[in-house]
Amino acid sequence: MFHNWLDRWDESRAQSGEEAKTVTGLILDADRAFPSVGAAETVDEFCANAERAAADPSFFDPPDSSDQAFELRDGWLKFPSDVATDVAENNIVWARITESGKRDQAVVIFHHWNATSRNRQIAGFLSWQGITVIEIAMPYHLERKRPGSLYADYMLSANLGRTVQAVKQAVWDGRKLIGWLKREGYRDVSVLGMSLGSWVAGLVAAHEPAVSRASLFLTAGSLAEMVWSGRATRSIRTSLEPHLTLAQLQRAWAPLNLENHADRLARPGLELHVILASRDTVVLSGLSDRLLGRLKNAGARVNVLRLNCGHYSLGRPPYILGAGWSLKRFLIQRKAAPFVASSRSR
Template sequence: MNKWLSVFLDKVGLHLLHRKRSVLPQFRNHFDLQSFTAMNRDSFYHVRSVPSLSFELSYHEHYLSGCYKFDSPIHSGDADNENTSGICYLSKRNEEPVHVIMVHGWRSDNLNNFKAIFLKQMLRRNYHVYFPTLPYHFNRTAGGLYSGEYMISANVGRTVTAIRQAVLEIRALIQWLKQHKGGKIILIGISLGGYLSNLISLYEKEIDALVSVMYANDLSFEIWHTPIGRYIKQDLEIHGFTYEKLRQSWSIIRTDEQQPLISKEKILLISGEFDQYIMEKDAKGLWSAWGEPQRLLYPYGHAGIIFNRKQIAKDTLKFIDSIVTEGSSYVDCIYHHTHST
């Protein structure tokens, strides 16, 4: 896919995305920035106790499917957002389990595209697959006009709380799986899910592999300098909130402030060279800050998540299989459609 077509597809996607936007101003800055910035980052993202999960499952020939639920470790103040839930597909083979946690993107209103990339091939490998519902998405919108409206917005403090909530909920799921099921934990995130997965890897040691696709590093940069944040930036500027204030307020949710707890060899970063949603400059900044782990830079835009999903699946599964299979190793390749960085 050439640059012109990649940029065009992303611009069409952004136009469609912005057809739904907040009608009322979201700006709020009623939170204690000093206490947030003074707090130890490890304490900020610490899971105090492993929750109890409940499952509702249906039986199929080779697997079980259904949902899981538990109480969120963070109280957001919005009743619809207080309970954590997710969809799961569990293999009937339990020896040496592999748990794959897939984190969806911002403003997703269903998981169809995400499932289309990976699910079938994961089930063929007898992996257990989990799709957590992020705060303020799907059935957790808490009265928002669209899925994800309240997760990232000009409400500066609520955005920080929602990011923290997502990190703690997925960390709680990981720790429950390790405690009750054992096996390997594979974390895959796309777009916002990639950013969150990267953030989780800074604090969670029970991750055996991380794949982050079309991820951001610094949300304040993306909101201020990319088309995806146009109306949030507008809301902030109208209320006199500057870029420097936003950077300071959201510093605790940056992903390049620390090193991940897993080794570089267990990380695969995937970016789009012509991405109009997530600037390649921001994605490359994280790669550099993390000591240059394995990275694939596709000659696509953000829309490559959909239009090039077969290649994303191929590269991701090749990497994961090498982690799961003892003694194997992933070798960086220069494909005709990608180039490694």
């Protein structure tokens, strides 16, 4: 009975989130995603460029920027993004810092798609545990929101090139912020990503050697398959389906697929923590399981917690309490065991 109610509650949250979302047409915009290559005339040309990018180990490496221009004031950090877009607000990165009083350990949080606020509860809890928390605004969210937009359609959409550019921008911004943290004296830097933010956090952890731990909430490998099958992205699938197949979308967003970065996520010195919702209709469990299998085969060190709730109800008691304590134990541990999977039913 309780889980039936929980499923209905999750569905109502998903329905309310659809109200502002619109169906559009397919846009390639390859020059945004792959500026050194230029325009693509067809989906297959775009896919070929994307597959070359996925095989390029430097695709997510930010430029050596001499224009650091970090400004810290009253707990807010801002700095210029190294990706210039046609939305001026999006070109300045904002991050909220909750100090722990120690310059030893920090965690950078990447929020979920369409987040409208930061999570003060998590920030307060972790800072109380002695971990400084930095909540970064992802592209087209929060202070970086596109004027007049009702949701973050420029971050994830049927515009293939802008989506790749936005995720790459988020990774570059995260890596730039982590560089600042290291220069400020933080010895141990972790990342935490939630839903879409877990893809960004995973890519940051895969490519940024300064990251020692990565916690991924509600994650999977293939962003394309998540969009195609997920409850929260039906408008995007409706926009794409007349123009391409799932197989083509997988190729087009190959650089964003965490499965393609599993070997990097298995690098020595990186610990992984994954929290999944067994009743999730946004990120289906089969997609998450496939990523875990790929990570296990690559030799990654992963601690897994499954909770018997949905995508949105993970944020409600008792599930958020279990997730919070699991995260706390992961962040303060000194050495993780090899791949460990666990589950809970409540």
